[in-house]
Amino acid sequence: MDVLRPQTRLPGALAVLAVTVGLASAAPGSADAQQVAAPDRGKFILGIGGGYAATKTDCSNCGSGEEEAPGEEGATYEDVAIVSISPMWRVNAKAVAGAEVQLESSRENARVLYVMGTVRFHPWASRGFFIRAGFGLVQVKSKLLLPDGTGGTGTYRGIGFDYGIGWEFLKNKAISLAPYGSHYVSTLGSVKVEDFERVNVIGNVWVAGIRVFFN
Amino acid sequence: MRLHLRPSRRAALALAVLIVDLAVPVSASAQDPASVTTGYTPPVFGSISPALLDAGLASPVPDNGKRACPGCPPRRPFWALAEVIGINLLYEGINLAFKPADEKIYYRTYPKIWWNNISYGFEWDDNTFMINQWGHPYQGGTYFSAGRGNGLSFWESAPLSAFGALTWEYLAERHKPSLNDLIVTTLGGIALGEMFHRSAWLIRDTADTGKSRMTREIIAAVFDPITGINRFIDRDALKVVEKPAEYVPSALVAAFDVGALWRGENLSYRESTGEPFLQANVGYGTPSQGRSKAPFDAFLVSLRMGGGGGAISELRVRGRLNGVPVGGTPDKPARHTLHFMTLMGYDYDNNSAYQFGGQDFAAALTSEWRFTPTWRLVTTAGAGFLVLGAIDSLYVAGPDREYDFGPGLNYGAGMELTRWRHPFLRANYSAVWLHAVDGAQADHWTQNIRLDFLVPVKERVGVGLTGEFIRRKSYYDGVDDVLQRFPQLRVYLSWMY
Numbered sequence: 001m002d003v004l005r006p007q008t009r010l011p012g013a014l015a016v017l018a019v020t021v022g023l024a025s026a027a028p029g030s031a032d033a034q035q036v037a038a039p040d041r042g043k044f045i046l047g048i049g050g051g052y053a054a055t056k057t058d059c060s061n062c063g064s065g066e067e068e069a070p071g072e073e074g075a076t077y078e079d080v081a082i083v084s085i086s087p088m089w090r091v092n093a094k095a096v097a098g099a100e101v102q103l104e105s106s107r108e109n110a111r112v113l114y115v116m117g118t119v120r121f122h123p124w125a126s127r128g129f130f131i132r133a134g135f136g137l138v139q140v141k142s143k144l145l146l147p148d149g150t151g152g153t154g155t156y157r158g159i160g161f162d163y164g165i166g167w168e169f170l171k172n173k174a175i176s177l178a179p180y181g182s183h184y185v186s187t188l189g190s191v192k193v194e195d196f197e198r199v200n201v202i203g204n205v206w207v208a209g210i211r212v213f214f215n
Numbered sequence: 216m217r218l219h220l221r222p223s224r225r226a227a228l229a230l231a232v233l234i235v236d237l238a239v240p241v242s243a244s245a246q247d248p249a250s251v252t253t254g255y256t257p258p259v260f261g262s263i264s265p266a267l268l269d270a271g272l273a274s275p276v277p278d279n280g281k282r283a284c285p286g287c288p289p290r291r292p293f294w295a296l297a298e299v300i301g302i303n304l305l306y307e308g309i310n311l312a313f314k315p316a317d318e319k320i321y322y323r324t325y326p327k328i329w330w331n332n333i334s335y336g337f338e339w340d341d342n343t344f345m346i347n348q349w350g351h352p353y354q355g356g357t358y359f360s361a362g363r364g365n366g367l368s369f370w371e372s373a374p375l376s377a378f379g380a381l382t383w384e385y386l387a388e389r390h391k392p393s394l395n396d397l398i399v400t401t402l403g404g405i406a407l408g409e410m411f412h413r414s415a416w417l418i419r420d421t422a423d424t425g426k427s428r429m430t431r432e433i434i435a436a437v438f439d440p441i442t443g444i445n446r447f448i449d450r451d452a453l454k455v456v457e458k459p460a461e462y463v464p465s466a467l468v469a470a471f472d473v474g475a476l477w478r479g480e481n482l483s484y485r486e487s488t489g490e491p492f493l494q495a496n497v498g499y500g501t502p503s504q505g506r507s508k509a510p511f512d513a514f515l516v517s518l519r520m521g522g523g524g525g526a527i528s529e530l531r532v533r534g535r536l537n538g539v540p541v542g543g544t545p546d547k548p549a550r551h552t553l554h555f556m557t558l559m560g561y562d563y564d565n566n567s568a569y570q571f572g573g574q575d576f577a578a579a580l581t582s583e584w585r586f587t588p589t590w591r592l593v594t595t596a597g598a599g600f601l602v603l604g605a606i607d608s609l610y611v612a613g614p615d616r617e618y619d620f621g622p623g624l625n626y627g628a629g630m631e632l633t634r635w636r637h638p639f640l641r642a643n644y645s646a647v648w649l650h651a652v653d654g655a656q657a658d659h660w661t662q663n664i665r666l667d668f669l670v671p672v673k674e675r676v677g678v679g680l681t682g683e684f685i686r687r688k689s690y691y692d693g694v695d696d697v698l699q700r701f702p703q704l705r706v707y708l709s710w711m712y
C-alpha cells in the first residue's frame with residue numbers, strides 16, 4: 001500500500017539541497033580543486049556556516065497513524081534557518097575531525113541546538129568532494145504549559161547524528177567555501193509539551209547550507 | 216515561458232542532477248594525474264620471499280599498480296561500491312524468495328516507495344533483538360568487507376558500511392528508515408567486518424598449494440564471504456605469494472572451551488540448571504604493546520554458543536584503533552611497560568536472564584609487568600562512550616518491542632596474570648550506564664564482576680572455573696525502580712592454542 005501523506009515542503013527542500021550540491025560538484029573548472037599537491041595549511045580549521053533547513057518532528061503517539069506511516073498525521077513540519085560553527089583538526093590528507101555547534105532559528109514552539117563530534121572525509125585528497133558525518137547531543141528548548149496554567153520553558157536533551165555530502169571550493173587556500181547538504185536526525189525520548197506527553201520524539205532535519213572554512 | 220513541475224517531479228529531477236553530477240568527480244578521478252603518473256606503488260605490506268621464488272612456488276601476479284603488495288587485493292573503490300549494491304540486491308532477493316508471502320510485500324519497493332522513505336526520515340524500529348543486534352551488524356560487516364576485499368583501508372571501508380546501511384534503509388524496505396539500524400549496521404558492521412576479515416586471513420595460507428590450500432580458502436570464505444568470492448574471481452585463491460604482512464598478527468592466542476553454565480537469579484541458584492556451552496576466545500596481536508595506527512591490528516573476541524539463550528548467546532569484540540607506549544625507551548625491552556590505546560567495541564548478550572547489545576568507543580591505559588618470559592601481570596583501566604546500546608525492557612512502553620535503545624557510558628578495570636600469554640587468573644570489573652531514548656524512559660546501570668581461574672592440566676589442555684556476578688539497577692520515570700542480580704558459574708575444559 002502506498003503511503004498517503006499530507007503535502008509537505010520537503011520535496012522542495014531536498015530539491016534545493018540536491019541542486020546546490022549537484023551544481024557545486026558539477027563545477028570542474030576550478031584549478032584549485034584539482035591541485036594534487038596540497039600546501040600545508042596547518043592542522044586547525046575553523047568553519048562557520050549557515051543555511052536553510054526543512055524540519056519534521058514526530059512521535060509514537062502524535063497521530064492515529066497508518067500501518068506504513070505511524071504517527072505521520074501528527075508530524076509537524078517547519079522551515080528554519082541554521083547557523084553553525086565548527087572547530088576542526090586535519091587528521092590526514094583525507095580526513096578532518098572536530099566538533100560542531102549548530103543552532104536553528106526558532107520553530108513555532110521550540111529551539112534546537114546540536115553539539116556534535118563530526119568527521120569530514122574526502123575520498124579523493126586532491127578534490128573538493130566530501131562525505132560528512134557526526135554524532136552528539138541535541139538540546140531542545142520548548143514552550144510548555146505548567147500545571148498551574150502558566151506558561152514555561154522546558155529543556156530536553158537527547159542524541160543526534162547527521163550525514164551528508166558537499167564540495168569544498170578553494171580547498172587549499174586559507175579560506176575555502178563548501179556548499180553541503182546534510183540530514184540531521186535527533187531523538188529525545190518522551191517529552192511533555194503543554195499538556196501532552198509525546199512518546200519517543202524523533203526529529204528529522206534536512207539542511208542545505210554553505211560553510212566558510214578558515215584553514 | 217515558465218516551466219511548471221509538480222514538487223515530487225521537481226525533487227526527482229533534482230536528485231537525478233545530483234546523481235549525475237556525483238558521477239563527474241568519479242570519472243574524473245580515474246584520470247587523476249596522481250594516479251596516472253605514480254605508476255607502480257611500491258609494496259607496503261610483504262613481498263614474495265626469495266625462498267618462494269627459488270623454490271619455483273611463487274607464481275607471477277599481474278601487478279598493474281593497483282596492489283599494495285603481491286598478496287594484497289587489487290585496489291578497486293568503484294568495484295567495492297558496486298559490490299555493496301550487489302549485496303543489498305542479494306539480501307533483497309533472498310527476502311523476496313524466502314520470506315512468508317504476507318511479508319514479501321515489505322520488500323517490493325519502487326521509486327515512489329524510495330521517495331516516501333527519503334522524505335519521511337528516520338524512526339526507531341521494532342525488529343527482534345537478534346535481528347537488530349546481530350543480524351544488522353553482520354549485514355554491515357559484509358558491506359565493510361566489500362571495501363577490504365577490494366584493497367581499501369579500514370577507514371576507507373568504513374563509509375561503505377554506512378552507504379550500504381543507508382541504501383538498504385531507504386531503498387530496500389517499505390518499513391520506514393530505522394535510526395537504530397543505520398547506527399548498528401554501520402558501527403557494528405565495521406567492528407564485525409574487520410574482525411571477520413582478519414580472522415579469515417588467519418586461515419588462509421597463500422604459500423600453500425593443492426587441496427589443503429583450497430580447503431583453507433573455502434573455510435576463510437565462510438568467515439569473510441565477500442573477500443573470499445573476490446579472491447576466487449581474481450584467481451588470487453590459486454596464486455602462491457607471501458601473505459600480506461598486514462594480516463600477520465604479532466601474536467596469536469586462542470582458547471576453545473566446552474563446559475556447563477549455571478545462571479542464578481537474585482543470588483539464588485535454586486532454579487538454575489547446568490546449560491552446556493561452547494566458547495571461543497581469540498587474542499589477535501598484542502593490544503597492550505607497541506605503537507600502532509593500524510585499526511584492529513590487535514583485537515579480542517569471545518564467542519559463546521549455548522549456555523542458556525540463543526544459538527549465539529555472547530559475542531564481544533574489542534579492536535584497537537591506535538595505541539601508543541607511555542614512557543619507556545622505544546625498542547628497548549623493559550620489565551614494566553605502560554600503554555595507552557583507543558578501542559572500538561561490539562557487544563551482544565542474549566541469554567535466558569538478560570539481553571544487552573552495544574557499539575562503543577573507549578580509551579584504556581594498560582600496565583604490563585613481565586616477571587619471567589612465561590609469566591606476566593597485565594592491569595587495565597578504561598572508559599568509553601556507548602554510541603547506541605540496547606537492553607531488555609523490564610516495563611513495556613512505547614514501541615512494540617521488548618528492549619530499549621539509548622546511548623551511555625562504560626567503564627571498567629581488570630587484572631590478568633598470564634602464563635604463556637594465556638590467562639591463568641583474571642579479575643575484572645565492568646559497568647555500563649545506558650540512558651533510554653526509545654522505549655520505557657529509564658536509566659539502566661549494569662555492573663559485572665568476574666573472576667576466571669584456568670589451570671593447565673596437560674600440555675594445551677586446562678580446566679577452568681569462572682564466577683560472575685551481574686547487578687542491574689534500572690531507574691524508571693514514574694514507576695518503581697528495579698534491581699536484578701544474576702550470579703553465574705561456569706566450569707569448563709579448555710584447549711589452548
